[in-house]
Amino acid sequence: MPTLQDPLTIVTDLDGSLLDHHTYGWEPAESWLARLQAQHIPLVICSSKTAAEIIPLQRALGISGAPFIAENGAVVRLDDTARPAPFLPGNKADYPVLCQRLAELRARHAFKFTGFADVSEKEVSEWTGLTEHDATLARMREASESIIWRDSAEQFALFRQQLEAQDLTLVQGGRFWHVMRQGSGKGAALRWLLQHSSLSDSATVTIGLGDGPNDAPMLDIVDYAVVIKGYSKNPVILQRQDKHNIYHTAHFGPEGWSEGLTYFITQ
Incomplete structure (x- = not known):
């Protein structure tokens, strides 16, 4: 299991994961957010939300300027510029x-x-x-x-x-x-981001957290996957075979988010 001293990167969905499905609050996750910030562990948002929604949220979380993935992988931001998926050659589907x-x-x-x-x-x-x-x-x-x-x-x-x-x-x-x-999505966007950003260190250990079917491609490529209990009628089905690196939470939203990090990270 990784520790807070390892070169970690946390990749997280928002609605129903870090944010409560109903209230959009993240208070139950605050203690873990503070720990991550104290250890300078990157928090990468990977969400269906727009860049316009994510940027003020980053500010509120104290991670302004961090790379993020928006619109389910259709938009990637490395710096101050959000742009349509750069990993898709000739992407004109604005x-x-x-x-x-x-x-x-x-x-x-x-x-x-x-x-x-x-x-x-x-x-x-x-x-x-x-x-x-x-x-x-x-x-x-x-x-x-x-x-x-x-x-x-x-x-x-x-x-x-x-x-x-x-x-x-x-x-x-x-x-x-x-x-x-076609070709965009959370998994493709994250793979590109990990190769072309400040997160590209090969030693980086990734932990992903998500609650919906659209999170599955992202959860399939991180080192450790947290499937947060969600409200979708459709289950989150992962293709990966290393079941010991997958954890299904008992709690919803930010409670489940914190539960997943507690399970995987040795404090």
Whole structure:
């Protein structure tokens, strides 16, 4: 088991993991956050949230300027610039183009779904429990769209097929489906970040924490994986075979987050 003296990097999901699913608070994790900060252990956010949401959160957590992954891996930030996934050559699927493609598919096939681009901050606030100010930040998207699917399973299969034909893919999050460029995702983004940032030291030991199916690719490539008990109807299924390096928590949210770090890190 790693210790606080090892060259650790903590990679964390936000909603339902470090942040409470309902309140978005992180108070139960504060003691562990303080320990990590005291030992200068990097905390890398890997979330479905936008860069506009993550930057003020980093400030509140005392980790301003740290690299992060936003929009489920569709956006990566190494420094002060958040940009569409740099590990995808020729990535032109920025937000306006993506929304135009989705609108065309909806018109052509009569798909029933609603995205963030279709509604106001007030509706996003009602969907998520965010304040209208925070809902505004959630709508400041760069390379992915979050949607609520309201159609049949047959139509969904056709929708997925049509997206693939346009080099797009679907990722399931805790509340929404996320449409983004094929090849992006939390796992691909983290792999790129670990190779091209200040975290690229080969001796670094990574611990990942997440609660949803969209976290699985990220949890598959870290050294130690914490699967936090979540509210999703779909389980987090990992492909890795080293079961002794996977821990499933008994608690939700930041309580489970702290439980996972306590399990893996020898204090």
